[in-house]
Amino acid sequence: MKKNIAVQVDDLTVAYNYKPVLWDIDLEIPEGVLMAIVGPNGAGKSTLIKSILGILKPIAGSVSIFGKSYEKQRHLVAYVPQKGSVDWDFPTTALDVVTMGTYGSLGWIKRPGQKEKKESLEALEKVGMLAFKNRQISQLSGGQQQRIFLARALVQNASIYFMDEPFQGVDATTEIAIINILKELRKAGKTVVVVHHDLQTVPEYFDWVTFLNVKKIATGPVKDIFNDDNLTKTYGINYKVSIQE
Amino acid sequence: MDITEYFNLVFTDYTLRTITLGTAILGAVTGMLGSFAVLRKQSLLGDAISHAALPGIAIAFLITGAKDSNVLLLGALVSGLLGTFWIRSIIKKTHLKSDTALGLILSLFFGFGMLLLTFIQKQPNANQAGLDKYLFGQAATLVESDVWLMAIVTGVCLFVLLLFWKEFKILLFDADYTKTLGFNTKFIDILITTFIVLAIVLGLQTVGVVLMSAMLLAPAAAARQWTNSLGLMVFLAAIFGAFSGVFGTAISSSQNNLSTGPVIVIVAGVFVLVSFIFSPSRGLLFKQIRFIKNRRDLELHKTLAFMFHIAETHDNISHPHTIKILNNFQGYTKGTLQKLVDKHYVTLKGKKWSLTEEGYKTASNLYNQQNDNDE
Numbered sequence: 001m002k003k004n005i006a007v008q009v010d011d012l013t014v015a016y017n018y019k020p021v022l023w024d025i026d027l028e029i030p031e032g033v034l035m036a037i038v039g040p041n042g043a044g045k046s047t048l049i050k051s052i053l054g055i056l057k058p059i060a061g062s063v064s065i066f067g068k069s070y071e072k073q074r075h076l077v078a079y080v081p082q083k084g085s086v087d088w089d090f091p092t093t094a095l096d097v098v099t100m101g102t103y104g105s106l107g108w109i110k111r112p113g114q115k116e117k118k119e120s121l122e123a124l125e126k127v128g129m130l131a132f133k134n135r136q137i138s139q140l141s142g143g144q145q146q147r148i149f150l151a152r153a154l155v156q157n158a159s160i161y162f163m164d165e166p167f168q169g170v171d172a173t174t175e176i177a178i179i180n181i182l183k184e185l186r187k188a189g190k191t192v193v194v195v196h197h198d199l200q201t202v203p204e205y206f207d208w209v210t211f212l213n214v215k216k217i218a219t220g221p222v223k224d225i226f227n228d229d230n231l232t233k234t235y236g237i238n239y240k241v242s243i244q245e
Numbered sequence: 246m247d248i249t250e251y252f253n254l255v256f257t258d259y260t261l262r263t264i265t266l267g268t269a270i271l272g273a274v275t276g277m278l279g280s281f282a283v284l285r286k287q288s289l290l291g292d293a294i295s296h297a298a299l300p301g302i303a304i305a306f307l308i309t310g311a312k313d314s315n316v317l318l319l320g321a322l323v324s325g326l327l328g329t330f331w332i333r334s335i336i337k338k339t340h341l342k343s344d345t346a347l348g349l350i351l352s353l354f355f356g357f358g359m360l361l362l363t364f365i366q367k368q369p370n371a372n373q374a375g376l377d378k379y380l381f382g383q384a385a386t387l388v389e390s391d392v393w394l395m396a397i398v399t400g401v402c403l404f405v406l407l408l409f410w411k412e413f414k415i416l417l418f419d420a421d422y423t424k425t426l427g428f429n430t431k432f433i434d435i436l437i438t439t440f441i442v443l444a445i446v447l448g449l450q451t452v453g454v455v456l457m458s459a460m461l462l463a464p465a466a467a468a469r470q471w472t473n474s475l476g477l478m479v480f481l482a483a484i485f486g487a488f489s490g491v492f493g494t495a496i497s498s499s500q501n502n503l504s505t506g507p508v509i510v511i512v513a514g515v516f517v518l519v520s521f522i523f524s525p526s527r528g529l530l531f532k533q534i535r536f537i538k539n540r541r542d543l544e545l546h547k548t549l550a551f552m553f554h555i556a557e558t559h560d561n562i563s564h565p566h567t568i569k570i571l572n573n574f575q576g577y578t579k580g581t582l583q584k585l586v587d588k589h590y591v592t593l594k595g596k597k598w599s600l601t602e603e604g605y606k607t608a609s610n611l612y613n614q615q616n617d618n619d620e
């Protein structure tokens with residue numbers, strides 16, 4: 001049975017200055033996969049996610065979510081940015097940041113109430129950060145900040161999740177905690193797209209993978225396409241990651 | 246006139262009351278909005294806006310030939326907004342760093358403004374004198390209608406701030422994410438920036454082009470030191486700004502011939518200084534005190550932990566040991582031992598010490614806590 005297409009990207013080309021950093025990308029992400037985007041630094045992984053989410057305006061190409069334009073389907077999509085993209089010295093608490101995930105469904109002007117607070121507390125609990133709910137965010141460790149970002153996306157209760165390096169700088173325990181949450185999301189039928197750097201763990205964590213380096217090198221099931229050939233094409237050097245069975 | 250005399254006069258003297266009210270309101274509104282500039286790390290923004298306003302003042306004068314402050318400020322508003330949105334588009338279109346764009350517009354507009362001022366001064370027109378008060382400000386020229394205007398703008402600003410509080414907060418923290426939630430970030434951004442321009446333009450007559458950005462930054466920077474809540478920060482910044490206005494006016498009018506603007510800015514600077522030193526969580530003083538205290542606690546804990554280890558080897562925790570065995574342990578001093586006795590963690594009998602029940606409990610908790618933190 002053919003799966004639904006959650007995200008469809010057609011002919012996407014993005015440039016910051018003159019030279020495109022993403023070149024003519026076609027990408028289909030089936031519903032319900034846990035997908036890794038891999039590629040070297042500067043390959044355009046963050047740029048791809050930002051373009052799909054409408055943060056960046058592409059020179060050409062289009063994006064559709066479940067067959068409709070992204071603008072119409074925005075409420076189905078949640079985003080976990082790269083942790084370094086915000087100032088963590090901002091005067092606010094962990095709970096407050098997580099509550100921001102509810103702002104989208106609230107819309108303009110309306111303030112979060114009891115319902116939103118309850119949802120945010122539940123999300124904090126899910127990522128194991130409930131005890132830190134009133135902590136000023138600068139007083140959290142890097143891994144804890146990452147979990148707060150994850151909780152903020154969970155609260156959005158979306159169908160598709162885009163996460164930019166959620167494992168960056170987290171210890172083994174947190175990494176396992178996070179991957180378990182992602183696997184739970186998949187079990188619930190959600191689509192999860194993760195920028196990932198640790199090639200060793202790709203076969204263990206993900207069932208779908210996209211190789212990216214300015215152009216799309218390959219995309220598909222991990223068991224079919226995660227091989228030395230594609231890794232070499234993407235990273236430019238001879239790669240030997242033997243997949244353990 | 247000394248300060249107490251001033252405070253008596255504030256309630257009776259019309260002019261003094263007007264000026265005091267004006268500077269207080271101005272301080273409050275710039276402090277409030279300054280919080281946003283500080284949190285967006287746009288410290289130069291205030292400077293750029295106030296300098297960009299100068300040519301507008303000159304041009305408004307050249308066109309109307311009148312020195313009506315409302316007309317001149319309207320000119321300032323137009324050129325301030327023009328400069329600000331020019332900066333925005335430069336940053337967006339050219340990928341210049343934002344401080345480069347700010348600096349560029351600042352010097353360009355200010356240079357042009359100064360050129361126009363010199364030109365005006367050379368005109369054979371008796372009316373031209375006094376335009377340079379917009380450079381350093383002259384609070385004494387404030388009249389009741391100016392204060393009303395400030396109050397109305399402040400009121401509207403407060404209303405908008407409360408209305409769009411959630412949107413402002415999330416935009417300040419994470420603009421990209423805000424966009425993905427479907428908010429029009431450009432609209433929110435323009436709203437904040439427009440109010441910052443308005444507040445700055447309102448302050449030009451009182452504080453002047455050159456010092457205006459200090460009014461924007463100082464109260465907010467001071468307020469940031471005292472709280473970790475955005476709401477409280479904005480509130481405190483408004484209070485600090487208002488007090489700077491009042492104290493500045495009080496000091497300058499009780500010392501003859503001190504111009505008000507610079508004194509207000511100095512008072513605001515004192516708020517910053519005091520805040521950076523004395524704030525309990527972020528201040529330099531308490532940081533140092535905490536550091537010393539932590540170091541002392543550490544010695545105590547190390548000694549207690551060492552004793553705990555020894556005590557653990559015996560069935561009876563309060564089995565007495567000689568003090569001598571502590572001697573080859575690093576953290577140990579007579580002072581720390583005495584402190585442990587004072588805290589009833591340890592009892593001394595002659596040359597022998599033993600752990601008390603309480604000491605044993607504290608020591609084992611010490612370990613548990615450390616394990617918790619490691620997780």
Ligand SMILES: Nc1ncnc2c1ncn2[C@@H]1O[C@H](COP(=O)(O)OP(=O)(O)OP(=O)(O)O)[C@@H](O)[C@H]1O
Binds near residue numbers: 044045047
């Ligand atoms: N704001 C920007 N302005 C100009 N160029 C940019 C900007 N952001 C990224 N780039 C360039 O675009 C390219 C792709 O960047 P991107 O951040 O998408 O890479 P990435 O794959 O996410 O890398 P990393 O693994 O380091 O996060 C890089 O060459 C980078 O230099």
Ligand SMILES: [Mg+2]
Binds near residue numbers: 046047082164
């Ligand atoms: Mg990236």
